[in-house]
Structures are given as structure tokens and as C-alpha cells.
Amino acid sequence: MIEIENITKSFGDKDVLKGISGVFEQGKTNMIIGASGTGKSVLLKCIVGLLRPDEGTVNFNGREFARGNKDLQREIRREIGMLFQGGALFDSKTVEENVMFPLDMLTNESRSDKLERVHFCLERVGLEHAAKRMPSEISGGMQKRVGIARSIVMKPKYLFVDEPNSGLDPLTAITIDNLIHEITTEYNITTIIVSHDMNSVMEIGEYIMFLHKGYKVWEGSNQQITKADVEELNNFVFSNKLLRDLRQHL
Numbered sequence: 001m002i003e004i005e006n007i008t009k010s011f012g013d014k015d016v017l018k019g020i021s022g023v024f025e026q027g028k029t030n031m032i033i034g035a036s037g038t039g040k041s042v043l044l045k046c047i048v049g050l051l052r053p054d055e056g057t058v059n060f061n062g063r064e065f066a067r068g069n070k071d072l073q074r075e076i077r078r079e080i081g082m083l084f085q086g087g088a089l090f091d092s093k094t095v096e097e098n099v100m101f102p103l104d105m106l107t108n109e110s111r112s113d114k115l116e117r118v119h120f121c122l123e124r125v126g127l128e129h130a131a132k133r134m135p136s137e138i139s140g141g142m143q144k145r146v147g148i149a150r151s152i153v154m155k156p157k158y159l160f161v162d163e164p165n166s167g168l169d170p171l172t173a174i175t176i177d178n179l180i181h182e183i184t185t186e187y188n189i190t191t192i193i194v195s196h197d198m199n200s201v202m203e204i205g206e207y208i209m210f211l212h213k214g215y216k217v218w219e220g221s222n223q224q225i226t227k228a229d230v231e232e233l234n235n236f237v238f239s240n241k242l243l244r245d246l247r248q249h250l
């Protein structure tokens with residue numbers, strides 16, 4: 001579980017995050033949503049420790065990252081998996097080498113142990129057959145699945161995902177969403193996804209935090225979001241006419 005309390009962040013005179021609190025539970029697909037420029041990525045960076053909040057706390061199962069000593073910070077970092085936009089694979093490495101990269105960097109395991117783990121993860125995302133291929137030889141959806149395999153290779157307790165569906169067609173996007181959701185449940189991971197894709201939100205958003213101009217304006221589940229009575233949220237959720245018309249019948 002990750003608990004954030006009163007996270008505040010400014011750049012110069014620009015106040016980006018204005019006292020954000022919330023609880024992201026273990027084994028759940030948590031989402032941070034909102035319009036462009038509203039502070040989602042800055043909040044994610046504050047949670048991961050890439051940015052230091054001006055005020056507020058981030059707790060990983062009761063352990064506060066910012067106040068921890070170097071050992072604790074290293075321990076928490078090792079428990080974090082990240083899936084970046086576009087997959088962020090190394091073009092010059094095979095799929096297998098890409099997935100093995102965190103094990104090479106962060107462990108002293110034997111090559112056979114590492115290979116076993118890599119193949120377990122590739123099998124989990126349905127890409128066992130593509131181990132020897134180069135990223136350029138596989139589709140964008142497959143690249144994303146390689147990214148997922150790499151993000152779970154270290155058995156993370158926490159998984160952070162930035163816009164998982166950018167550049168994917170709607171059907172492939174749903175496959176990726178479902179895979180992230182299944183893995184979250186199966187391995188009891190605390191997953192936080194930053195997104196502005198309403199399809200994803202409706203498919204897998206078990207806890208959703210909606211940000212508007214740096215404030216948390218609403219939180220709830222995908223079951224609740226279409227019934228919420230918050231103007232900024234409704235404008236975001238029902239952003240096209242067809243959806244607004246459909247809402248009349250909900």
C-alpha cells in the first residue's frame with residue numbers, strides 16, 4: 001500500500017500540486033487521471049522519488065521514502081517496477097536481453113537463474129517465442145508486453161505505469177490494460193497508472209484519483225465514476241457528444 005499525504009509541489013511561482021492525499025491499495029489497479037498539464041506526471045514523480053515534494057509525505061507500507069536513510073531508500077527502489085511510455089526498450093538488445101537488464105544491473109544471480117526468471121516473465125506476457133527477436137522486429141503492442149515483462153522481472157511490490165496505451169490501437173490497448181490488471185492481482189502488487197484514456201479507466205480502474213488544476217477533485221472506482229456529481233470530472237469523462245447523450249440514459 002502507498003499512502004500520500006498533503007503532497008504539494010511548485011516550480012518557481014507555478015503551483016502544480018496543491019495538497020494531494022490518497023491511499024493506493026495493494027493488489028489493486030490504481031489510476032491517476034486528469035486533463036493534460038494538470039500535474040499527473042509530477043505527482044507520479046513525487047511518489048517514485050524522482051522529484052522531491054515541497055511538502056507532504058509518501059509512505060510505502062509504512063516506510064517514508066524521503067526520511068529514510070540510503071539503505072531504506074535503496075530497499076524501496078528495488079521493490080519498484082516501472083513501465084515507461086513507449087516501452088523504452090534498448091534497440092540494440094534482444095527481447096530476452098532487454099528483460100534481463102534489471103537482473104544484470106541489480107543482482108548477482110547466476111546466468112541460468114536469470115534466464116529462468118526472464119523466460120517465466122516472457123511466458124507470463126505471452127512472448128516466450130519472441131525471446132531472440134529485436135524490438136524493431138515486433139509490433140508496438142508486443143514491445144509494450146516486453147516492457148511489462150521487464151517491469152516485473154525483479155518481482156516488484158510497486159508498479160508505476162505512465163500512459164500504457166499511448167500509440168496503441170483500442171483493441172491492443174485493452175489487451176495491455178488487462179495484462180497489467182491481471183499481473184497486479186496475481187502478484188498482489190500496488191500498481192499506479194497515470195492515464196487520460198477513459199477506456200482504460202472504465203476497464204481496470206479500481207481506485208481512481210481525478211486531478212484538476214493541481215487539486216484532487218474526486219476519488220472513487222470505475223463503478224462510481226459515471227454517476228459522480230462533479231462538474232470538472234463529468235466534463236472530462238463525458239468529453240464527447242455521444243457520451244454526453246448516453247449519460248442522459250444512465
Ligand SMILES: Nc1ncnc2c1ncn2[C@@H]1O[C@H](COP(=O)(O)OP(=O)(O)OP(=O)(O)O)[C@@H](O)[C@H]1O
Nearest residue numbers: 011014016034035036037038039040041042043196
Ligand atoms: N521540471 C519542471 N519544471 C517546471 N515546470 C514543470 C516541470 N515538470 C512539470 N512542470 C509543469 O507542471 C505542470 C504539470 O505537468 P505534468 O507533466 O504533471 O502534467 P500531466 O497532467 O502529466 O500532463 P500530460 O497528460 O500532458 O502528460 C505543467 O504545467 C508543466 O509544465
